[in-house]
Amino acid sequence: xxxxxxxxxxxxxxxxxxxxxxxxxxxxxxxxxxxxxxxxxxxxxxxxxxxxxxxxxxxxxxxxxxxxxxxxxxxxxxxxxxxxxxxxxxxxxxxxxxxxxxxxxxxxxxxxxxxxxxxxxxxxxxxxxxxxxxxxxxxxxxxxxxxxxxxxxxxxxxxxxxxxxxxxxxxxxxxxxxxxxxxxxxxxxxxxxxxxxxxxxxxxxxxxxxxxxxxxxxxxxxxxxxxxxxxxxxxxxxxxxxxxxxxxxxxxxxxxxxxxxxxxxxxxxxxxxxxxxxxxxxxxxxxxxxxxxxxxxxxxxxxxxxxxxxxxxxxxxxxxxxxxxxxxxxxxxxxxxxxxxxxxxxxxxxxxxxxxxxxxxxxxxxxxxxxxxxxxxxxxxxxxxxxxxxxxxxxxxxxxxxxxxxxxxxxxxxxxxxxxxxxxxxxxxxxxxxxxxxxxxxxxxxxxxxxxxxxxxxxxxxxxxxxxxxxxxxxxxxxxxxxxxxxxxxxxxxxxxxxxxxxxxxxxxxxxxxxxxxxxxxxxxxxxxxxxxxxxxxxxxxxxxxxxxxxxxxxxxxxxxxxxxxxxxxxxxxxxxxxxxxxxxxxxxxxxxxxxxxxxxxxxxxxxxxxxxxxxxxxxxxxxxxxxxxxxxxxxxxxxxxxxxxxxxxxxxxxxxxxxxxxxxxxxxxxxxxxxxxxxxxxxxxxxxxxxxxxxxxxxxxxxxxxxxxxxxxxxxxxxxxxx
Amino acid sequence: xxxxxxxxxxxxxxxxxxxxxxxxxxxxxxxxxxxxxxxxxxxxxxxxxxxxxxxxxxxxxxxxxxxxxxxxxxxxxxxxxxxxxxxxxxxxxxxxxxxx
Numbered sequence: 001x002x003x004x005x006x007x008x009x010x011x012x013x014x015x016x017x018x019x020x021x022x023x024x025x026x027x028x029x030x031x032x033x034x035x036x037x038x039x040x041x042x043x044x045x046x047x048x049x050x051x052x053x054x055x056x057x058x059x060x061x062x063x064x065x066x067x068x069x070x071x072x073x074x075x076x077x078x079x080x081x082x083x084x085x086x087x088x089x090x091x092x093x094x095x096x097x098x099x100x101x102x103x104x105x106x107x108x109x110x111x112x113x114x115x116x117x118x119x120x121x122x123x124x125x126x127x128x129x130x131x132x133x134x135x136x137x138x139x140x141x142x143x144x145x146x147x148x149x150x151x152x153x154x155x156x157x158x159x160x161x162x163x164x165x166x167x168x169x170x171x172x173x174x175x176x177x178x179x180x181x182x183x184x185x186x187x188x189x190x191x192x193x194x195x196x197x198x199x200x201x202x203x204x205x206x207x208x209x210x211x212x213x214x215x216x217x218x219x220x221x222x223x224x225x226x227x228x229x230x231x232x233x234x235x236x237x238x239x240x241x242x243x244x245x246x247x248x249x250x251x252x253x254x255x256x257x258x259x260x261x262x263x264x265x266x267x268x269x270x271x272x273x274x275x276x277x278x279x280x281x282x283x284x285x286x287x288x289x290x291x292x293x294x295x296x297x298x299x300x301x302x303x304x305x306x307x308x309x310x311x312x313x314x315x316x317x318x319x320x321x322x323x324x325x326x327x328x329x330x331x332x333x334x335x336x337x338x339x340x341x342x343x344x345x346x347x348x349x350x351x352x353x354x355x356x357x358x359x360x361x362x363x364x365x366x367x368x369x370x371x372x373x374x375x376x377x378x379x380x381x382x383x384x385x386x387x388x389x390x391x392x393x394x395x396x397x398x399x400x401x402x403x404x405x406x407x408x409x410x411x412x413x414x415x416x417x418x419x420x421x422x423x424x425x426x427x428x429x430x431x432x433x434x435x436x437x438x439x440x441x442x443x444x445x446x447x448x449x450x451x452x453x454x455x456x457x458x459x460x461x462x463x464x465x466x467x468x469x470x471x472x473x474x475x476x477x478x479x480x481x482x483x484x485x486x487x488x489x490x491x492x493x494x495x496x497x498x499x500x501x502x503x504x505x506x507x508x509x510x511x512x513x514x515x516x517x518x519x520x521x522x523x524x525x526x527x528x529x530x531x532x533x534x535x536x537x538x539x540x541x542x543x544x545x546x547x548x549x550x551x552x553x554x555x556x557x558x559x560x561x562x563x564x565x566x567x568x569x570x571x572x573x574x575x576x577x578x579x580x581x582x583x584x585x586x587x588x589x590x591x592x593x594x595x596x597x598x599x600x601x602x603x604x605x606x607x608x609x610x611x612x613x614x615x616x617x618x619x620x621x622x623x624x625x626x627x628x629x630x631x632x633x634x635x636x637x638x639x640x641x642x643x644x645x646x647x648x649x650x651x652x653x654x655x656x657x658x659x660x661x662x663x664x665x666x667x668x669x670x671x672x673x674x675x676x677x678x679x680x681x682x683x684x685x686x687x688x689x690x691x692x693x694x695x696x697x698x699x700x701x702x703x704x705x706x707x708x709x710x711x712x713x714x715x716x717x718x719x720x721x722x723x724x
Numbered sequence: 725x726x727x728x729x730x731x732x733x734x735x736x737x738x739x740x741x742x743x744x745x746x747x748x749x750x751x752x753x754x755x756x757x758x759x760x761x762x763x764x765x766x767x768x769x770x771x772x773x774x775x776x777x778x779x780x781x782x783x784x785x786x787x788x789x790x791x792x793x794x795x796x797x798x799x800x801x802x803x804x805x806x807x808x809x810x811x812x813x814x815x816x817x818x819x820x821x822x823x824x
Contacts (some may be wrong), residue, residue, distance in 0.1 A: 699823060700820060701819075701820030701822040702816075703816070704816065
C-alpha cells in the first residue's frame with residue numbers, strides 16, 4: 001500500500017505518542033504524585049507535553065519533506081460492526097500538524113509557567129495536596145486535545161472534543177469549594193457546570209451534524225469519505241449540507257464561545273490562570289475554528305451557511321469587544337477579548353478565508369497566552385504584595401479551613417469590611433515600577449492583540465480584514481469596529497494596571513514573579529513579536545512578493561487558497577483606528593489615572609451604555625428569564641405535579657398500591673385464606689382430634705383386654721387362612 | 725399306636741383352656757398357670773409332629789420353650805411380688821396404668 005512506503009520515509013509511526021506521552025505523564029503524576037516533589041511533578045508533566053511537541057515537530061517535518069501528502073496512521077481498532085469499521089487513526093497533514101504544534105508548543109510553555117504559578121496558588125489557598133492533581137488534569141487536556149486535532153474522522157474528533165470539555169470542566173472547577181477570592185462558596189463549581197452544560201448544548205448540535213453526516217454523506221465519519229460524498233449530496237439535496245453545517249456551527253458556537261453560547265467563557269475564568277491561558281484562550285476554544293477549517297470542503301459547498309458562520313463570528317467579535325470595555329477584572333477583560341478574537345477567527349473561516357483564520361488562531365494562541373499568563377503574574381504579584389503587606393491585618397485570610405473555623409465563631413471574613421480581589425484592576429495601578437518584566441511582556445501582548453505593526457496580531461488580523469473587505473463588507477465593518485474596541489479596552493487595561501498610582505497597599509508592595517514563570521512568557525513574547533512572519537503577504541505597493549508560507553503550507557490540506565496581498569488601505573485604516581483607540585484610552589485613563597475608589601470615567605459620559613457594558617449587556621439575566629426560569633418551572637412542574645403528585649401519589653400509591661391492598665385484604669385474606677384454606681385445614685385438625693378421642697377408649701390399660709384382642713386377631717387371621 | 729390327631733386335639737383343648745384362663749381369671753398366679761398350660765399345649769403339638777415327621781427339631785424346640793417358660797415365670801413372679809409390695813394387692817382388674 002501507498003501508506004507503508006510513506007511511513008518509512010517519515011516519522012509518522014510516532015503519531016500515537018502525541019497522545020501516549022501526555023497519558024504517560026498523567027499516569028505517573030496520578031499514581032506517584034503524592035510521593036514526588038513539586039519540581040518532579042512539574043518536570044514530568046512538562047516533559048510529557050514537551051515530548052508531544054517534539055513528536056509534533058517531527059510529524060510536521062515529515063509532512064514537509066513529503067510535500068504535504070496527508071498520511072493516516074492506524075493506531076487501534078475501536079468499533080467493528082459488520083462492514084462498519086470505526087478505528088482510531090491518526091491523520092497527519094499540514095492542518096493537523098499546525099494545530100499539534102500550537103497545542104503542544106504553547107501547552108508546554110504553559111506547563112512550565114504553571115510550575116511556578118501553582119506553587120504559589122496552592123499555598124495561598126492552603127491546599128498544597130492539589131499540586132499534582134493540577135498537572136494530571138493539564139496532561140489529560142493535552143492528550144484529549146491531541147486526540148481532537150489528530151483524529152482522521154469526525155468521531156475521533158468528537159472523542160477529543162468531549163475530552164477537552166471534560167478537562168475544561170475539571171480545571172474551571174479546580175478550586176471547586178471556593179470562589180475566585182478563596183471564600184467558601186460553590187461559585188467556581190457553578191462556573192464549571194455552566195461551561196459544561198453550555199457546551200452540552202453545542203455538543204448536541206455537533207452530534208446531530210455527525211448523525212446527519214453519517215446518514216447522508218457516505219455512511220462514514222472519515223474526513224476523506226465524507227468530503228468525497230459531499231458534493232453530490234450538495235447538488236441533489238442542498239438542505240442536508242446546510243443542516244449539517246449549521247448544526248456544526250452550533251457545536252462551534254459552544255466550544256469556541258460564539259453567540260449565542262459564549263456565556264460560559266467569562267465564567268470559566270474561575271479556573272487557575274494557566275488554565276485560562278491554555279484551555280480558554282489558546283487551544284481548546286479554537287477547536288471550533290479548527291473544526292470549520294477541517295470541514296472546509298463541506299462549508300465551501302453551501303455559501304448560505306458560510307455567510308451565517310461569518311455573521312455569527314463578526315457579531316460575536318463586535319459584541320464581546322464592547323463588553324470587554326466595561327469589565328474591571330483583569331481576566332474578564334481578556335476573556336471577552338478572547339471571545340471577540342475567536343469571533344474574528346470564526347468569521348474568517350466562515351468567509352472561506354481558512355488560512356487567515358488558522359493564521360489568526362496561531363498568533364492569537366501566542367499573544368493571548370502571553371497576556372493571560374502575564375495577567376496571572378500580575379494577580380500573583382498582587383497576592384504576594386497583599387500577603388507581604390497585610391499579614392497581620394488579614395490574618396490567614398486565604399486559608400479556607402481557617403476561614404471556615406472563623407466563620408463559625410465570629411461571622412467570617414466578610415466582617416472585616418473588605419475582601420481583597422487581586423484580579424480587580426481597580427486595585428492595581430502603577431505596577432510598571434514594581435513588576436517591570438511583567439509590564440514589558442504585557443505591553444508586547446497588548447500591542448500584538450491591538451494589531452499594531454509589526455506585531456503578530458497585525459498580520460493575522462489584517463489578513464482577515466482584507467478578505468472580509470473583498471467579499472463581505474458588513475463583516476468587514478463589524479470586525480473593524482471590533483478591532484477599534486480591542487485596541488481601546490487593551491489600552492484601558494494597560495493604563496489602569498501598570499500606570500498611574502497604586503490604588504491599594506497590595507499593588508504598592510506587589511512583587512515580580514520568579515523566572516520559571518517569566519521565562520516561558522519571554523518565549524511567548526518573542527513569538528508574539530515575530531509570529532507574523534509565519535505568513536508574510538505580498539505588498540504590491542512596494543513590489544514585495546511575499547512568500548505566504550502558511551498559505552502554502554495549509555494549501556496542502558485545504559486545496560489551493562487565494563493568497564491575498566496586503567491591502568495598504570485596509571491595513572492603514574485598522575492601524576490608524578487602533579492607534580486612535582489607544583490615544584483615546586490614554587486621554588481617558590492614562591492622562592488622569594484612576595484614583596482609589598473612583599468611578600470609571602467612562603460611566604458618566606456613556607451612561608446606560610456603559611452600564612450595559614459593565615453588566616455584559618444583561619445577557620446572562622436574559623438567558624435567566626428566557627431559558628433558565630421557564631426551564632426550572634417546567635422541571636418543577638414535571639417533578640412536583642407529574643412525577644410526585646400524579647405518578648407517585650396517584651398512580652403508584654392510589655391505583656397500584658391501593659388495588660393491591662384491596663385485593664390482598666378483601667379477596668385473598670378474608671375469602672380465599674380465612675374461608676377457604678383455613679377451614680379446610682382446621683376441619684382436618686378437628687377430625688383427627690375427634691378420631692383420636694374415640695380411638696383412645698380402646699386402650700383401657702387392662703392386659704386381659706389386650707390379650708383378648710390378640711386372640712381375636714389370631715382367630716380372625718387363622719379363620720381367613722383356613723376359609724380362604 | 726395313638727394317632728397324631730388325638731395329640732393335636734388334646735393340644736388344642738389344652739390351649740383353649742389356657743387361653744380362656746388367661747382371659748377370664750383375675751388372679752395373676754392362675755393366669756400364669758394358664759399361660760404355662762398354653763405353652764405346654766404348644767409343646768405337645770411340637771413333639772407330636774416331631775414324632776410324625778421323625779425329626780428331632782420339634783423336640784429340641786420344646787426344650788427351648790421349657791427354658792424360656794422357666795425364665796418367664798421367674799421374671800413374672802418377681803414382678804408380681806414387687807407389685808404386691810407396692811400395692812398390697814394383686815387383683816388384675818386394678819392394674820390399668822397402661823391406659824392411654
